[in-house]
Amino acid sequence: MEHIDWGLVDWSRAQFALTALYHWIFVPLTLGLSFIIAIMETIYVKTGNPEWKRITKFWMKLFGINFAIGVATGIILEFQFGTNWSNYSWFVGDIFGAPLAIEGIMAFFLESTFIAIMFFGWEKVSKKAHLWSSWLVAIGSNLSGLWILAANGWMQNPVGMQFNPETVRNEMNNFWDVLFNPVAVNKFLHTISSAYVLAAIFVIGISAWFLLKNRNTSLSKKSMIVASVFGFLAIIYAIFTGDGSAKEVAKHQPMKFAAMEGLYQGQRKAPLVAIGFFGINKDEHNSQEQKFAFEFKIPNALSYMAFMDINAFVPGIKDLVHGNKDEGIISYNEKIEKGKTAIDALAAYKNAKKENNNELAETSLKTFNENFKYFGYGYYFGKDPHLLIPDVKISFYAFHTMVGLGFYFVLLFFLIYMYAYKNKFQKKKWLLRMAVWTIPLAYVAQEAGWIVAEVGRQPWVIQDLMPNIAAVSQIDQSSVQITFFLFLAVFTALLIAEIKIMLTQIKKANISNTNENKGGTE
Amino acid sequence: MKNIWNFYIEGFRDMPKYGRRVWTIIIIKLIIMFAVLKVFFFQDFLSTKGKTDKEKSEYVSKQLLNIKK
Numbered sequence: 001m002e003h004i005d006w007g008l009v010d011w012s013r014a015q016f017a018l019t020a021l022y023h024w025i026f027v028p029l030t031l032g033l034s035f036i037i038a039i040m041e042t043i044y045v046k047t048g049n050p051e052w053k054r055i056t057k058f059w060m061k062l063f064g065i066n067f068a069i070g071v072a073t074g075i076i077l078e079f080q081f082g083t084n085w086s087n088y089s090w091f092v093g094d095i096f097g098a099p100l101a102i103e104g105i106m107a108f109f110l111e112s113t114f115i116a117i118m119f120f121g122w123e124k125v126s127k128k129a130h131l132w133s134s135w136l137v138a139i140g141s142n143l144s145g146l147w148i149l150a151a152n153g154w155m156q157n158p159v160g161m162q163f164n165p166e167t168v169r170n171e172m173n174n175f176w177d178v179l180f181n182p183v184a185v186n187k188f189l190h191t192i193s194s195a196y197v198l199a200a201i202f203v204i205g206i207s208a209w210f211l212l213k214n215r216n217t218s219l220s221k222k223s224m225i226v227a228s229v230f231g232f233l234a235i236i237y238a239i240f241t242g243d244g245s246a247k248e249v250a251k252h253q254p255m256k257f258a259a260m261e262g263l264y265q266g267q268r269k270a271p272l273v274a275i276g277f278f279g280i281n282k283d284e285h286n287s288q289e290q291k292f293a294f295e296f297k298i299p300n301a302l303s304y305m306a307f308m309d310i311n312a313f314v315p316g317i318k319d320l321v322h323g324n325k326d327e328g329i330i331s332y333n334e335k336i337e338k339g340k341t342a343i344d345a346l347a348a349y350k351n352a353k354k355e356n357n358n359e360l361a362e363t364s365l366k367t368f369n370e371n372f373k374y375f376g377y378g379y380y381f382g383k384d385p386h387l388l389i390p391d392v393k394i395s396f397y398a399f400h401t402m403v404g405l406g407f408y409f410v411l412l413f414f415l416i417y418m419y420a421y422k423n424k425f426q427k428k429k430w431l432l433r434m435a436v437w438t439i440p441l442a443y444v445a446q447e448a449g450w451i452v453a454e455v456g457r458q459p460w461v462i463q464d465l466m467p468n469i470a471a472v473s474q475i476d477q478s479s480v481q482i483t484f485f486l487f488l489a490v491f492t493a494l495l496i497a498e499i500k501i502m503l504t505q506i507k508k509a510n511i512s513n514t515n516e517n518k519g520g521t522e
Numbered sequence: 523m524k525n526i527w528n529f530y531i532e533g534f535r536d537m538p539k540y541g542r543r544v545w546t547i548i549i550i551k552l553i554i555m556f557a558v559l560k561v562f563f564f565q566d567f568l569s570t571k572g573k574t575d576k577e578k579s580e581y582v583s584k585q586l587l588n589i590k591k
Binding site: 004064075090124167340479482490 | 529532541545547554555559560564568578583585590
C-alpha cells in the first residue's frame with residue numbers, strides 16, 4: 001500500500017487557499033459597488049442633476065480598476081482543479097462543470113458586453129440605455145456568483161446527483177436540486193449581502209477621507225447617504241442569511257458547527273460563546289480538547305440558533321467522534337467501517353463486472369449503495385478518527401471575528417446615516433476616521449467568512465464523500481511549492497498595483513472640476 | 523457591425539492614462555496565466571494518465587479504491 005503524502009496535501013490546500021483568499025479580495029467590491037453605482041446613476045437619470053453623474057463616474061472609475069485587476073484571477077482555481085485535484089475533478093463530473101460553464105458564458109456575454117457600454121457609452125447611447133447597462137452589469141456579476149456558490153454549496157451538501165460506479169463519477173440527476181440546494185441558496189445570499197456591506201464601507205471610508213481632507217464634500221456627503229442606507233439594509237440581510245447559513249451548517253455539517261463554537265461536549269440548552277479565548281495548549285494535536293481561558297456565554301442561545309428550540313441537542317466534537325447512542329449519533333469509527341465497506345464493495349463490483357459475475361456485481365452494488373453516504377470516511381480506515389476534526393481554533397476565531405465585525409458594521413452604518421441625516425458629518429472627526437479604518441476591517445470580515453466555510457469543513461472536499469487525501473493528484477510536491485510562491489508573487493503584485501492605482505485616482509480626484517464630456521471613465 | 527467595432531475602437535482610443543495602465547496589467551496577467559502557468563505548471567493531470575475517458579476513469583478508480591496508509 002502506498003503512503004499518504006501529507007506534505008503534498010497540505011501544499012495543495014495552501015495553494016488553493018491562497019488563490020481563493022486573494023481572489024476574494026477583488027470579487028466582493030465588484031459585486032457590491034456595481035449596485036451602488038447603478039443606484040447612483042438611477043438618481044442621476046431621475047433627477048437630471050449632473051453632480052450625480054460625476055459621482056457615478058468617480059465610483060465607476062474605482063469599480064473599473066478593481067474589476068480589471070481582479071478579472072480572471074478565479075480561473076487559476078480551475079487550473080488547480082485539473083492539476084492538483086484531478087481525482088476530485090473526475091469524481092464531481094458535470095455537477096461542478098455545468099454551473100461553472102454557465103458562469104463562464106454569462107460572465108463573458110453579460111458582463112463584458114454591458115461593461116463596455118458602461119465605460120465607453122456615456123455619450124454614445126441614451127441615458128436610459130446606459131442605466132440599463134449599469135444595472136445589467138450589477139445583476140450579471142452577481143449571477144456569476146450564484147453559479148460558483150451553487151458549485152461550492154454542492155461540495156458542502158452534495159445533492160441532486162447519482163454516483164455512477166462504472167465511471168466512478170457523480171452525475172447530476174436534478175439540476176434544480178443542485179441550484180436550490182438550501183446550503184447553496186443561503187451561501188449565495190449571505191455572500192452577496194456581505195459583499196454589499198464591504199462595498200458600502202469602501203464608499204463610506206473613501207468619502208470620509210475626502211471629508212477629513214475637506215475635499216469633494218458634496219460628492220462625499222451624497223455618496224455616504226447612499227452607501228449607509230445600502231450598507232445598513234445589506235448588513236441586516238447578511239445577519240439573517242448568516243443565521244440561515246449557520247442553521248444549514250448545524251444540519252448538514254455538525255462537526256464544522258461544533259468547531260465554529262469550540263463545543264466539545266454536546267448538550268441541550270447549549271449556550272453560545274459570544275466571546276472566547278482559548279488557553280495555550282502545548283500539545284496541539286487534534287485529539288486534544290481546546291479549552292477556553294476566557295469565555296462569555298449566552299445561555300441556550302446555541303440550541304436556539306441552530307434548531308430554533310432551546311431544548312434541542314447540539315452535538316459536540318466528542319459526540320461526533322465517539323458517538324452518542326442516546327442522541328442517535330454514530331461514532332466516526334463506525335462511519336469509517338461503513339466507508340471502508342463502500343470502497344471494498346465498489347472494488348468488488350468492478351472486479352465482478354470484469355469477470356462477468358453478474359450476481360456478485362449486483363450484491364456488491366447493493367452493499368455499495370447502502371454505504372455510499374459514508375464513502376469518504378473509508379479513507380480513514382486504520383487511521384486516527386481525530387484526523388476528521390477541523391482546526392478548532394481557526395474555525396472559532398474566524399467565525400467570531402466575522403460575526404463581531406458584522407455587529408460593528410451595523411453600528412457604523414447607523415451612526416453614519418444618523419449624522420448624515422442631521423448633516424453633522426464633518427464635525428464628527430472620530431467617526432470619519434473610524435470609517436476610513438473600517439475599510440480593511442471589511443476585508444478581514446470577508447476573508448474570515450471564507451476561512452470559516454473552508455477550514456471548518458476540513459478534511460472534506462465533498463462532505464462525507466471525498467476527503468482531501470483522496471482528492472489530491474499524485475504530482476510532484478515541489479511543483480506545487482513553486483507555483484504557490486509564484487501565485488504569492490503575482491497576486492501580491494496585482495494587489496499592490498490595484499491599491500496604488502486606486503490611491504492615485506482617489507488622491508487626485510477633483511469631482512467639481514471634472515470635465516463631464518471627456519472619456520468614459522474620467 | 524461596423525458601429526460596434528467603432529464603439530470599442532473609440533472607447534479604447536479615448537481611454538485615460540490610468541485605463542491604459544490597467545489594460546497593460548490585464549494583458550501581462552493573462553500572458554502569465556495562460557502562457558506560463560497553464561502551459562508549464564497546470565497541465566490537465568488526467569490527460570497524462572489516459573487519452574480516453576475510459577482510461578481516465580480506470581486511473582481514478584485505481585486511485586480511489588486504493589486506501590493509503
